Amino acid sequence: MRFRLRYGLRTVTFLRSTFITRHPPFDFSSPLRPHNGDSSDSRGKSKANGTGERSSSNSTRSPSGSTRMSAASSFAALKAQRDARRNPFSLAAPSTASSTEDVQHGEHTFVGGDMSPPAPFSAAELPSGAVPIPSSRPPPAASTATGTSIGMDEVGAFESPTMPGMGEAKGKPPPGAAGSRVRLPDIQDLELRFDTYSSERALFYAPLPKNGPRPSDFSTAASSSASRSLSGSLSYSYSQLLSSSYSAPGGWAAAGISSCRPGDVLLRVRPEVAVLSTALLEKRCSACYSPPGPETSTTPGTTSSAGRLQRCSGCKVTRYCSAACQKRDWPAHRDECKALKAMQQLHTFRSALHQQQKLDQRLASRHAKTQSASTPFGVGSFQDNDQVVAAATATGQYQEAESDGEDEDGMNEDDKKTPTGSNDRMRLPSAMMRALARWIWARSRIGTGGKDKARGDGRDLLELCSHRERFAPEQLQQQAQLAIHLAQYLTAAARAAATFGPVSRGEANLDDMMQPDTAFSQGDALRALGIDSATELLDLVCQFSCNSFALTDSDLNALGVCLHASMAMINHACTPNAAVVFPFGGAAKSGQQRWNDGDDKIMQLVALRAIEPGEELLISYVDISDTYQDRRSYLKKRYCFDCRCELCRTSQANLGQSGAQPFASSTPSSSSQQGFGMHPPQAAKWIDPRRAIWCPHRCGGWIDGAALESQANVTAGAARCNKCQSMSNVTASDVATDTQHAKDTLRQASRLLDQGGAEAAWTQCARVLPLLVDRYPPSWQPLFHLLRLATMCLIEAGSTLLSLSSSQTSNTEAAIYCFDEAVRIQMLVVAGTQASNTPIYSKGSPARAIAIATLAKLVLAQFDHPHRLDQQGLQFSTHSGAPVCRAAVEQAAAQGSNTLSILRDAANVPEEMRVELARQLLTQSIEELDVGFGRSNQGGRAGLEMRTALQEMEEEMALLAQTRSMSVS
Numbered sequence: 001m002r003f004r005l006r007y008g009l010r011t012v013t014f015l016r017s018t019f020i021t022r023h024p025p026f027d028f029s030s031p032l033r034p035h036n037g038d039s040s041d042s043r044g045k046s047k048a049n050g051t052g053e054r055s056s057s058n059s060t061r062s063p064s065g066s067t068r069m070s071a072a073s074s075f076a077a078l079k080a081q082r083d084a085r086r087n088p089f090s091l092a093a094p095s096t097a098s099s100t101e102d103v104q105h106g107e108h109t110f111v112g113g114d115m116s117p118p119a120p121f122s123a124a125e126l127p128s129g130a131v132p133i134p135s136s137r138p139p140p141a142a143s144t145a146t147g148t149s150i151g152m153d154e155v156g157a158f159e160s161p162t163m164p165g166m167g168e169a170k171g172k173p174p175p176g177a178a179g180s181r182v183r184l185p186d187i188q189d190l191e192l193r194f195d196t197y198s199s200e201r202a203l204f205y206a207p208l209p210k211n212g213p214r215p216s217d218f219s220t221a222a223s224s225s226a227s228r229s230l231s232g233s234l235s236y237s238y239s240q241l242l243s244s245s246y247s248a249p250g251g252w253a254a255a256g257i258s259s260c261r262p263g264d265v266l267l268r269v270r271p272e273v274a275v276l277s278t279a280l281l282e283k284r285c286s287a288c289y290s291p292p293g294p295e296t297s298t299t300p301g302t303t304s305s306a307g308r309l310q311r312c313s314g315c316k317v318t319r320y321c322s323a324a325c326q327k328r329d330w331p332a333h334r335d336e337c338k339a340l341k342a343m344q345q346l347h348t349f350r351s352a353l354h355q356q357q358k359l360d361q362r363l364a365s366r367h368a369k370t371q372s373a374s375t376p377f378g379v380g381s382f383q384d385n386d387q388v389v390a391a392a393t394a395t396g397q398y399q400e401a402e403s404d405g406e407d408e409d410g411m412n413e414d415d416k417k418t419p420t421g422s423n424d425r426m427r428l429p430s431a432m433m434r435a436l437a438r439w440i441w442a443r444s445r446i447g448t449g450g451k452d453k454a455r456g457d458g459r460d461l462l463e464l465c466s467h468r469e470r471f472a473p474e475q476l477q478q479q480a481q482l483a484i485h486l487a488q489y490l491t492a493a494a495r496a497a498a499t500f501g502p503v504s505r506g507e508a509n510l511d512d513m514m515q516p517d518t519a520f521s522q523g524d525a526l527r528a529l530g531i532d533s534a535t536e537l538l539d540l541v542c543q544f545s546c547n548s549f550a551l552t553d554s555d556l557n558a559l560g561v562c563l564h565a566s567m568a569m570i571n572h573a574c575t576p577n578a579a580v581v582f583p584f585g586g587a588a589k590s591g592q593q594r595w596n597d598g599d600d601k602i603m604q605l606v607a608l609r610a611i612e613p614g615e616e617l618l619i620s621y622v623d624i625s626d627t628y629q630d631r632r633s634y635l636k637k638r639y640c641f642d643c644r645c646e647l648c649r650t651s652q653a654n655l656g657q658s659g660a661q662p663f664a665s666s667t668p669s670s671s672s673q674q675g676f677g678m679h680p681p682q683a684a685k686w687i688d689p690r691r692a693i694w695c696p697h698r699c700g701g702w703i704d705g706a707a708l709e710s711q712a713n714v715t716a717g718a719a720r721c722n723k724c725q726s727m728s729n730v731t732a733s734d735v736a737t738d739t740q741h742a743k744d745t746l747r748q749a750s751r752l753l754d755q756g757g758a759e760a761a762w763t764q765c766a767r768v769l770p771l772l773v774d775r776y777p778p779s780w781q782p783l784f785h786l787l788r789l790a791t792m793c794l795i796e797a798g799s800t801l802l803s804l805s806s807s808q809t810s811n812t813e814a815a816i817y818c819f820d821e822a823v824r825i826q827m828l829v830v831a832g833t834q835a836s837n838t839p840i841y842s843k844g845s846p847a848r849a850i851a852i853a854t855l856a857k858l859v860l861a862q863f864d865h866p867h868r869l870d871q872q873g874l875q876f877s878t879h880s881g882a883p884v885c886r887a888a889v890e891q892a893a894a895q896g897s898n899t900l901s902i903l904r905d906a907a908n909v910p911e912e913m914r915v916e917l918a919r920q921l922l923t924q925s926i927e928e929l930d931v932g933f934g935r936s937n938q939g940g941r942a943g944l945e946m947r948t949a950l951q952e953m954e955e956e957m958a959l960l961a962q963t964r965s966m967s968v969s
């Protein structure tokens with residue numbers, strides 16, 4: 001039948017390309033924060049000026065002695081301003097501290113003054129402020145500024161409580177606690193910023209230091225532009241702000257200016273810097289992030305690593321889908337290209353060195369114990385002209401340690417041969433490192449008066465919080481490790497040029513390299529980029545880590561990392577009223593318009609519920625399907641704060657921890673209008689869906705898993721079913737074992753999937769799922785994560801099977817099995833997002849909207865083979881033992897209130913009703929995508945896809961009905 005064929009094939013094709021949200025448990029780019037230029041845009045320029053003018057008003061001496069605006073001066077001036085703003089008790093007024101002298105000599109003052117130095121640095125190197133890196137020699141003349149022509153290699157396929165809502169808290173929350181209502185200070189005590197891109201819908205504000213300087217002291221340009229921008233709406237918006245909540249515990253915050261409906265877009269910006277994750281560098285275009293399109297695939301049926309992405313002939317690392325894309329990326333890639341290339345040369349050199357060392361050692365041991373143990377030269381001498389690296393090397397911090405993640409040391413392993421041909425593995429810089437380096441290079445170009453196309457329209461990273469002084473020692477040590485690698489990466493090109501001659505010659509003069517004296521100082525190279533001290537470098541790393549966003553595609557798949565300073569001023573809540581999304585993917589329009597077909601202003605702040613004027617805008621930095629403990633430790637570790645939102649306080653109270661605030665029952669606010677937002681939980685009865693256990697009597701009720709942890713709670717009957725009061729038959733130790741089991745499986749299956757073993761990954765999941773779905777609702781955190789991964793495995797496996805050979809019935813049948821199973825698993829995922837009247841994700845949350853859209857696609861894909869879903873209560877397949885029973889879906893659907901109505905009959909829906917189910921799913925996903933990705937965007941790329949699918953489906957159905965009536969007559 002035409003309908004079935006079309007849908008089956010078309011859907012499967014787009015299933016393969018993107019579409020499932022995957023949240024690795026510790027995805028760096030997923031602060032997730034949570035978790036997006038065309039320089040010719042005049043508005044972009046004016047916004048850039050907002051920062052640029054402020055910094056450029058402070059001119060200083062360049063390293064060479066000439067008076068010009070240097071990158072160093074702008075760093076220093078901005079840092080001084082920032083520190084003064086952040087520290088109301090600062091003794092150093094920014095107007096005086098803005099002199100470069102002061103900053104360089106450690107005049108920063110910090111609240112608390114607890115400045116424990118990072119482990120690799122000695123206390124002497126890091127006193128209470130910036131430590132200048134001793135200059136040993138002047139920077140090489142124009143070594144980093146020379147242009148290089150753009151070239152491209154053609155490469156072949158493989159070369160290349162309820163939530164406790166936002167209601168008013170009873171009692172007095174601690175001053176400054178997020179969610180607390182504190183009257184805003186008078187307007188003269190605030191620094192206000194109005195974002196020109198916000199369509200007058202978002203305002204950024206920060207308290208000024210008491211008795212401190214006024215905005216005008218910082219920069220006339222900045223303050224006048226602020227008041228200019230504000231003049232139209234100031235009286236209205238500010239009076240609203242005054243009467244509303246102010247939860248920022250210091251620092252910047254954002255507030256809505258006018259009333260917003262769910263789905264309103266509050267801010268639309270282009271990220272100042274955005275890069276593809278290192279793991280995707282070979283698989284995606286570095287400018288538009290497109291995978292190689294099917295039309296360019298060289299081998300039919302192969303997965304997306306095939307295709308004709310063209311490799312940059314300079315660095316041989318980044319790839320592009322077209323010359324247009326490469327050209328667009330060039331301003332940002334230019335310095336990076338040199339650095340990557342130089343790193344490869346250095347890597348080759350180091351490999352040679354290493355071989356030489358090994359040989360020497362062997363010779364030494366063979367020939368004489370009398371022989372000196374010292375080798376002719378050491379790796380240390382190669383690095384030792386940098387204070388940071390030397391210190392780290394001395395303390396063993398710098399090592400070529402294997403790392404399975406970008407986060408640990410900021411370096412990724414490329415397990416292919418290096419482009420230079422050596423067999424050992426080349427470690428590419430992580431996405432974060434490349435992003436930060438791009439930002440620093442762009443910054444230094446602006447500082448030296450260069451025209452900068454690479455940098456977008458945002459404010460300044462230096463104004464954002466760093467928390468260097470607040471990190472736990474082990475965290476700071478990790479950041480220091482990143483700083484060390486960043487320093488090496490930043491200076492690779494300059495150093496290579498100094499030692500090898502022009503990088504483009506590609507000839508390493510090993511003799512020169514062996515002489516430490518001739519090696520180019522890392523300190524010099526960093527100073528040329530405007531970084532004067534190890535502390536400054538470390539600050540930048542900390543700032544980036546605290547303020548960057550995960551770059552995702554329109555289906556929330558992680559693509560990389562990005563930064564925009566305005567967006568970074570938005571604070572966190574585990575029950576956010578807004579979200580930062582990339583409705584059309586993470587990149588501006590591609591040369592071919594294949595992948596990103598939307599607006600260039602690609603990073604958007606969207607209201608998830610109704611927002612009153614002056615209400616603080618809050619996004620989530622974490623995956624809110626995580627438990628309280630996981631969210632808490634992640635926020636503490638990465639962002640240095642304890643979240644005091646109502647959800648966290650309620651969860652804490654449930655755990656019976658000391659210091660918990662009593663739960664504040666809030667009245668349903670405007671947030672729950674139109675069904676969006678959260679309903680307030682009944683404190684006494686609230687069970688966190690993330691920790692719930694099914695009632696052993698299958699009444700559909702839940703038992704609070706958190707209550708099991710305390711014997712007192714168990715004795716007091718807190719661990720009983722909330723419906724029938726049955727006792728739990730699961731103990732706390734059962735839960736701990738199941739949690740561990742699920743987490744281990746998640747890790748193993750994730751690894752298998754990454755290595756291309758989707759079927760093996762699914763088999764791993766299939767082993768544990770039967771027990772887990774029987775014992776826990778799908779919202780139980782470890783199960784929820786596993787279910788999301790299981791759907792991905794099944795889609796990947798099914799798509800691969802289908803692409804192998806459609807003539808082999810066994811392949812097709814296996815593929816059908818995969819999609820059938822994926823439908824059931826995804827039903828559980830959707831149920832998990834919505835379970836209880838206090839769902840993990842509120843209606844319209846991007847993650848929930850995408851989960852429904854995914855299910856809709858899967859149901860559409862089933863139309864080819866409707867007979868596959870039998871009507872048995874349990875669906876076991878001979879193929880790897882399908883573990884997920886229909887009963888689990890039914891149980892999950894029955895448990896919920898009307899939020900799950902869409903799924904209530906899904907598991908037993910007769911075949912003829914399946915089209916109706918698909919229609920319902922498409923309709924609901926469109927409604928929710930419109931909220932999560934912006935109504936004016938029509939739900940972004942995913943929303944447009946769903947609309948097209950719905951329209952086509954209705955056309956097909958009409959055609960089918962017509963054909964039927966004709967054949968009857």
Ligand SMILES: C[S@@+](CC[C@H](N)C(=O)[O-])C[C@H]1O[C@@H](n2cnc3c(N)ncnc32)[C@H](O)[C@@H]1O
Pocket residue numbers: 177178248249250251252253463464465467546547568569570571572573638639640641642643644
């Ligand atoms: C991306 S910044 C947000 C803007 C920040 N207020 C500023 O001034 O730069 C993240 C930092 O803001 C603070 N923050 C964000 N949300 C918070 C909350 N709910 N409670 C306490 N601090 C919060 C933390 O210090 C966190 O590291």
